[in-house]
Amino acid sequence: MSNMELITFPAVQTRLNVEEEQALLRVVREGSVLAIGPEAEQFEKEWTEYIGCGDTVAVCNCSSALELAAILSDIGPGDEVILPAHTFVATAVPFARTGATLCWADIDPDSRVLSAESIATQITDKTKAIVVVHLYGLPADMDAIMSLATKHNLLVIEDCAQAPGARYHGKRVGSIGDFGCFSFHAQKNITTLGEGGMFTVRNPEHGVQGRRLRWMGNWPFEEKRQHYWLPAMANVVEPIPGQLPHNFCMGEPNAAVGRLLMKRLDAINERRRCQAGRLRNALSDYPEFSLQHTPDGCEHAYHLMTARYDGNPYGKNRDDLIQLLLDKYQLKCIIQYWPLCRTELFKKLGFAKADIPHTDRFFDNMISIPWWSDMPDELIDDIARRLAGALDDMRG
Ligand SMILES: Cc1ncc(COP(=O)(O)O)c(C=O)c1O
Incomplete structure (x- = not known):
């Protein structure tokens, strides 16, 4: 057996085809330099339609999508968040950063994703949110989880990093809870060149808030101006009350590749x-x-x-x-x-x-x-x- 060839994990799970490589070159040669340009804007619209959610914000990775979810969940010290311990660390860090208490729930022994029965045992009057992870690509039991959330008035964040395109009773993951977070890291089912992610929301108002948080508070002036350059090219706003902005933008070459990969997902x-x-x-x-x-x-x-x-x-x-x-x-x-x-x-x-x-x-x-x-x-x-x-x- 020792003359067998070693089989191991590859560096990238899905290789680009020629059309995808050419899209990349086209953006490099002709694309705009804006942080969020036409490719990312189109990708957001197409992803919203593909997932069937209220809106999508393109981001630089799933970790930043989870950060947006944690911020928009408006949780903090004294609140409790229920989540699985069996997951990648990025699921938990953004919620820990808010100062909330993390309450670990168990997985189902057969499906090995977060179990609704275990979530139920963790709910207290301090619980504010449940973070569900569709681990290994398998949707968790969202009907049971959503009915617990409705009963106890909890937010549901879906960590879909490993499950882009997966369906639960016909619905794509990322369209069922309040927020969905996707990864296009090199090791995922599709990759936008190493890093990339999507933040999906059910309520379109959260899409606007996510965009205001995404690019250092750069935001168009609301009022009509006499000169396009005065008082400056763009305003700098407080993205949402009490929050400072981040830079979570997706690059244009990444978005161009992602738009094509989405079509064959x-x-x-x-x-x-x-x-x-x-x-x-x-x-x-x-x-x-x-x-x-x-x-x-x-x-x-x-x-x-x-x-x-x-x-x-x-x-x-x-x-x-x-x-x-x-x-x-x-x-x-x-x-x-x-x-x-x-x-x-x-x-x-x-x-x-x-x-x-x-x-x-x-x-x-x-x-x-x-x-x-x-x-x-x-x-x-x-x-x-x-x-x-x-x-x-x-x-x-
Ligand atoms: C379950 C899960 N959540 C979140 C992430 C973070 O994704 P990203 O690397 O795009 O930030 C990953 C990445 O491995 C993951 O597996």
Whole structure:
């Protein structure tokens, strides 16, 4: 087996095609230099239509979209925000920055995304918002979450970084809660050249507020002026009461590429679902290696391919499996999303306490398999063979 070629995660999940490369060159040669120019404005309109939300604000990454969500949620010290600990750190930092208390909710053991039942146990009279993460590309149970939010008058922020285009009972994620936050980082299903993001809102007034916050308070003068250059080219405004502005703008070349990639996002996700189906079938004889369960009505974007390895009956554990896959089968797997309550930063912030047994069980036994867009069938079969070989070895 040692002459096998190593399979590992690529640097970029979806490569640009020729048309996308040319769009990039066109903007470089002919584009305007404005921070938010015609490409980004068009991209916002097209994304609003694609997602089916009230408005969209183009931003430089999902972390800044989450910052906008935290600011517009108007939360602060004394308020509580419910969110999963099993997520990328950017989900939590903007809400921690407000001074609110973070309350960790658990995941569902089968779907491995935030569970509504667990959210319900965390709600108190101080709760202001729920941050839902459609982790690995799978929509969380939004009907149950939205009904809790309505009952308790809570805001819902959807972290859609890993699930662009995913649908929940026909609705795209990012159109269901109050705010949606998307990432076009290089490692995501589509990338606007390394960084990029979208902030979607249900209420169009939040779109205006997001734009006022986005570019250092630069804003057109409301009143008619005698000269276009007096008293200055643009006003500088307080974006919303009590808040200073940020620079979260998306660049024009990024937007030009993003507009084209958006057009093939459904095809990219469809192919990823086929890849997942093929791998799942090939491994169906290994119940100790359980992939994420997709509930009815959810259309998974399969951003990542993760499994839980329950090797106890064979006296083995996840770490044995990862080591064997690397040493004997040249398949370099990883683990992801260290529960935030266990990290140095969140312990320091006082958020070490959590009662999340399903998160603990999943993280301590999880494995993430190399995964990207447009993997050929032969490669999926090869990965499945390597995994099956290792799982057989572990059975002894
Ligand atoms: C769940 C989740 N939220 C937020 C982010 C932050 O996205 P960005 O890198 O675009 O800021 C990521 C990125 O990995 C993510 O996976």
